[in-house]
Amino acid sequence: xxxFDYHKPHSLAEAAALLEAHPEARLLxxxxxxxPTLKQRLASPTDLVDLGGLADLVGIVVDAGEITIGxxxxxAAVAHSKEIKxxxxxxxxxxxxxxxxxxRHRGTIGGSISNADPAADYPxxxxxxxxxxxxxxxxxxxxxxxxxxxxxxxxxxxIVRQVRFPIPLAAGYAKFPNPASRYAVVxxxxxxxAAGVRVAVTGAGPSVFRLPEMEAALASSFAPQAIAGIDVPxxxxxxDPHATAAYRAHLVGVMTARAVTTALEx
Amino acid sequence: MGxxxxxxxxxxxKRFITGRGRYVDDVKMEGAAIGYALRSPYAHAxxxxxxxxxxxxxxxxxxxxxxxxxxxxxxxxxGAAFPASMLKNRDGTPRVDGDRALLTVDYVRxxxxxxxxxxxxxxxxxxxxxxxxxxxxxxxxxxxLIDEAVAPGAPLVWPQAKGxxxxxxxxxxxxxxxxxxxxxxxxxxxxxxxxxxxxNSMEARGAAGRFDKETGHYELxxxxxxxxxxxxxxxxxxxxxxxxxxxxxxxxVGGGFGLKxxxxxxxxxxxxxxxxxxxxxxxxxxxxxxxxxxxxxxxLKSHAEMAFxxxxxxxxxxxxxxxxxxxxxxxxGPGIQNIIPMFVVGGVYKVPVLHxxxxxxxxxxxxxxxxxxxxxxxxxxxxxxxxxxxxxxxxLGQDExxxxxxxxxxxxxYRSYVGALIDxxxxxxxxxxxxxxxxWAGFPARRAESEKRGKLRGRGMAYYxxxxxxxxxxxxxxxxxxxxxxxxxxxxxxxxxxxxxxxAIVADKLGVPFExxxxxxxxxxRAPHGGGTGGSRCPCGTAGTAY
Numbered sequence: 001x002x003x004f005d006y007h008k009p010h011s012l013a014e015a016a017a018l019l020e021a022h023p024e025a026r027l028l029x030x031x032x033x034x035x036p037t038l039k040q041r042l043a044s045p046t047d048l049v050d051l052g053g054l055a056d057l058v059g060i061v062v063d064a065g066e067i068t069i070g071x072x073x074x075x076a077a078v079a080h081s082k083e084i085k086x087x088x089x090x091x092x093x094x095x096x097x098x099x100x101x102x103x104r105h106r107g108t109i110g111g112s113i114s115n116a117d118p119a120a121d122y123p124x125x126x127x128x129x130x131x132x133x134x135x136x137x138x139x140x141x142x143x144x145x146x147x148x149x150x151x152x153x154x155x156x157x158x159i160v161r162q163v164r165f166p167i168p169l170a171a172g173y174a175k176f177p178n179p180a181s182r183y184a185v186v187x188x189x190x191x192x193x194a195a196g197v198r199v200a201v202t203g204a205g206p207s208v209f210r211l212p213e214m215e216a217a218l219a220s221s222f223a224p225q226a227i228a229g230i231d232v233p234x235x236x237x238x239x240d241p242h243a244t245a246a247y248r249a250h251l252v253g254v255m256t257a258r259a260v261t262t263a264l265e266x
Numbered sequence: 267m268g269x270x271x272x273x274x275x276x277x278x279x280k281r282f283i284t285g286r287g288r289y290v291d292d293v294k295m296e297g298a299a300i301g302y303a304l305r306s307p308y309a310h311a312x313x314x315x316x317x318x319x320x321x322x323x324x325x326x327x328x329x330x331x332x333x334x335x336x337x338x339x340x341x342x343x344x345g346a347a348f349p350a351s352m353l354k355n356r357d358g359t360p361r362v363d364g365d366r367a368l369l370t371v372d373y374v375r376x377x378x379x380x381x382x383x384x385x386x387x388x389x390x391x392x393x394x395x396x397x398x399x400x401x402x403x404x405x406x407x408x409x410x411l412i413d414e415a416v417a418p419g420a421p422l423v424w425p426q427a428k429g430x431x432x433x434x435x436x437x438x439x440x441x442x443x444x445x446x447x448x449x450x451x452x453x454x455x456x457x458x459x460x461x462x463x464x465x466n467s468m469e470a471r472g473a474a475g476r477f478d479k480e481t482g483h484y485e486l487x488x489x490x491x492x493x494x495x496x497x498x499x500x501x502x503x504x505x506x507x508x509x510x511x512x513x514x515x516x517x518x519v520g521g522g523f524g525l526k527x528x529x530x531x532x533x534x535x536x537x538x539x540x541x542x543x544x545x546x547x548x549x550x551x552x553x554x555x556x557x558x559x560x561x562x563x564x565x566l567k568s569h570a571e572m573a574f575x576x577x578x579x580x581x582x583x584x585x586x587x588x589x590x591x592x593x594x595x596x597x598x599g600p601g602i603q604n605i606i607p608m609f610v611v612g613g614v615y616k617v618p619v620l621h622x623x624x625x626x627x628x629x630x631x632x633x634x635x636x637x638x639x640x641x642x643x644x645x646x647x648x649x650x651x652x653x654x655x656x657x658x659x660x661x662l663g664q665d666e667x668x669x670x671x672x673x674x675x676x677x678x679x680y681r682s683y684v685g686a687l688i689d690x691x692x693x694x695x696x697x698x699x700x701x702x703x704x705x706w707a708g709f710p711a712r713r714a715e716s717e718k719r720g721k722l723r724g725r726g727m728a729y730y731x732x733x734x735x736x737x738x739x740x741x742x743x744x745x746x747x748x749x750x751x752x753x754x755x756x757x758x759x760x761x762x763x764x765x766x767x768x769x770a771i772v773a774d775k776l777g778v779p780f781e782x783x784x785x786x787x788x789x790x791x792r793a794p795h796g797g798g799t800g801g802s803r804c805p806c807g808t809a810g811t812a813y
Contacts, residue, residue: 001390002394003390041397
């Protein structure tokens with residue numbers, strides 16, 4: 001990796017000031033993407049600002065209708081949270097399916113969504129549940145947060161503090177994992193809420209997206225058969241050595257149906 | 267009862283599982299610099315110029331070596347382990363291995379081919395400097411896949427290898443096979459791809475070397491499957507020095523798989539750099555780099571045909587294989603799919619006549635060399651797949667077609683058509699025992715039970731026979747005044763547990779305590795000359811000598 005200066009602030013204000021002072025600085029959360037990128041010399045930040053010293057960014061709070069997760073909370077903490085398992089098991093199961101044990105004990109929800117990898121799992125949960133991203137400046141609806149491949153609505157220097165999830169009536173997540181990385185070749189998150197049904201798909205396109213036609217069909221009948229026959233156009237989907245766009249389009253239907261089944265069983 | 271006939275706790279395991287193994291990267295040489303290889307980003311390109319001036323002024327840089335300097339110094343090249351006479355074209359013309367310099371001078375022929383060797387105070391400094399080396403490449407058309415390479419008009423990897431064929435080779439009798447096929451009641455045909463694999467030893471390749479200018483001696487620590495083959499290659503072929511001026515030591519090794527049998531460019535380069543810059547030099551491959559610079563395995567396409575009589579007995583066997591050699595014929599590469607498996611081509615079956623035609627195909631990819639069984643598992647895969655397919659086509663059981671074609675125990679010693687002398691074996695009884703243990707007959711019930719749960723269930727059957735253990739190897743046994751027994755071998759362990767194996771044999775034979783035996787291995791000076799560990803030869807070739 002290229003040489004950089006390392007900082008470990010102890011308050012959000014201090015972190016923000018460091019980002020302000022060093023325009024080419026990068027935030028370091030769990031480092032599960034950033035560190036390999038640095039090692040391969042694909043990024044050359046002048047400074048790394050490690051959020052590992054900000055204890056108030058870690059933690060899970062569950063109340064009547066919401067679950068709030070601190071940005072520096074690890075995937076393992078979400079996966080093993082008794083309260084999340086009880087109130088929103090689909091989210092715990094999603095976290096348990098990320099990467100491998102090492103990744104789950106280092107990687108964080110804030111890091112994952114800020115990186116916005118097109119094949120990451122968390123974006124599907126945020127959009128599928130209609131979550132809210134809370135930063136050091138404002139609140140951003142999940143629908144507006146993910147703007148493209150590795151792109152978000154975050155302004156330069158803006159830091160994710162928390163993610164707030166409304167607790168749905170039922171939810172499920174199903175993915176076809178890449179067998180080596182466990183990234184989603186296609187992952188579908190389905191949630192049934194008082195306001196209707198949401199379906200969010202990750203891995204298939206440049207960024208997480210919703211499927212209004214399937215949402216409408218599931219709103220009238222929340223069963224896997226309800227979406228049979230709804231074709232997903234392959235035009236804008238990803239193609240790579242792991243799967244063609246046509247195969248991903250096919251998987252969207254299969255994974256969404258499985259997510260509905262999981263939601264019904266929960 | 268002797269130690270050889272009972273389980274023993276492995277001597278070396280305590281060291282390995284408590285993190286006290288000592289690998290190449292653990293070798294500390296005072297004042298050592300770090301070497302780093304700048305590699306080609308192109309599959310095929312002409313090098314118009316290499317400018318290292320800016321890079322040499324970077325902080326921490328000690329020096330940079332390029333290929334033209336090695337040529338001027340008379341440094342030798344890498345090459346194949348097979349002499350030209352041992353493997354040539356069917357028409358008697360010599361094969362094409364290509365000419366592989368340690369650092370390429372005029373062309374790069376695969377992504378990852380080393381172009382310059384940077385020596386610096388740290389790996390980071392070396393990488394920073396490598397980025398400042400200006401290589402002017404003229405990109406050329408490239409071929410990666412076998413089909414692309416053999417297509418008419420394909421770009422040539424080496425101009426002297428027409429159609430990108432490095433060597434074509436055959437065994438058996440083409441005309442007699444054709445005659446037998448003409449009488450067949452049934453012919454089964456199959457096309458198979460055995461894909462390329464990257465070896466990925468847990469311990470990556472690495473070397474640390476130093477030159478002593480007082481004595482003129484070189485010392486090389488390298489992760490390998492045998493210190494002697496590497497010492498031989500570097501001394502004779504590359505540095506062109508008397509053998510006694512080079513000592514090669516292989517400490518503990520984290521996985522070989524055939525990859526570590528060969529001499530790679532970075533090994534002599536650390537010695538050359540040490541001599542030139544006056545300090546020890548260490549090079550360790552990174553994981554990403556390993557994918558581009560370690561030799562690969564497999565990568566072949568075969569078309570096979572089997573002729574049967576009306577009772578499902580083999581009349582003749584015909585195979586055509588193209589294998590991807592990569593950009594150079596190095597190490598055992600050129601002979602992997604022809605010479606090495608030639609005695610196991612008919613498997614465990616009575617094959618009256620066969621014809622096996624094999625072409626090595628040059629492509630702009632990482633060279634392919636020995637890997638896990640090296641050609642023999644590939645040969646077994648072809649014949650076992652065609653036997654299975656033939657069974658289905660003729661309505662015979664997978665077991666029945668094999669029972670009808672096995673070499674019978676009463677026919678042994680049996681000289682196979684390809685010349686292998688099979689001296690023992692009872693394949694028929696072995697199959698019966700195996701079917702019984704696996705409850706072969708109970709499969710339909712197991713499958714029905716799986717289907718009830720929405721699951722699929724399949725099964726397979728395959729036979730494997732291997733000609734192995736080539737070459738006996740010397741063993742030195744010496745007795746120290748301190749009462750210890752030193753057993754020196756020219757093979758070395760990369761996971762096999764030889765410290766235990768050899769101690770058990772020697773303790774049993776001499777009646778001395780197991781704990782009093784020290785194995786001397788992986789040392790080209792202290793241990794007797796040997797061919798390294800590969801091809802499953804140690805239990806016969808070396809342990810047999812010790813016994």
